[in-house]
Amino acid sequence: MLVWNGVIQxxxxxxxxxxxxxxxxxxxxFYSGCAFWAAALLIMVRRPLHPTRSDIxxxxxxxxxxxxxxxxxxxxLWHLRGVL
Known part of the structure; x- marks a missing residue:
């Protein structure tokens, strides 16, 4: 699954x-991918052997x-910060 997510990204x-x-x-x-991979890494570190249904x-x-x-x-958000 994670390899497939890498291909999609x-x-x-x-x-x-x-x-x-x-x-x-x-x-x-890029920012969406960073958010996804940070959360995925957190899930893999916290529950490496027993992921829940929501993790999967x-x-x-x-x-x-x-x-x-x-x-x-x-x-x-960028408009609120004045970037755009």
Whole structure:
């Protein structure tokens, strides 16, 4: 599952880098991936031998879910901070 998430993240970053928006979408993909992998690492360190059902569900759909949510949340947060 985690290898598949790495492939999905590489695809997201590749297509995010192809967009001609000054790297805005690529940054969103990068930050989404960092958030996913930080949480996945925390889950693997805390419960390496006995993951719960929600842990397995997170490994399956966490990256696309976080990436989709960040497409709406990060631009709003950057606007509040005055970056955009």
């Amino acid at each position: 590489a695809i997201f970053l590749f297509f995010g880098g192809l967009m001609l928006d000054g790297g805005f979408f690529a940054q969103i993909c 569900l997170y490994f399956r759909i966490g990256l696309p879910l976080i990436s989709f949510a960040d497409m709406f949340i990060l631009p709003y």
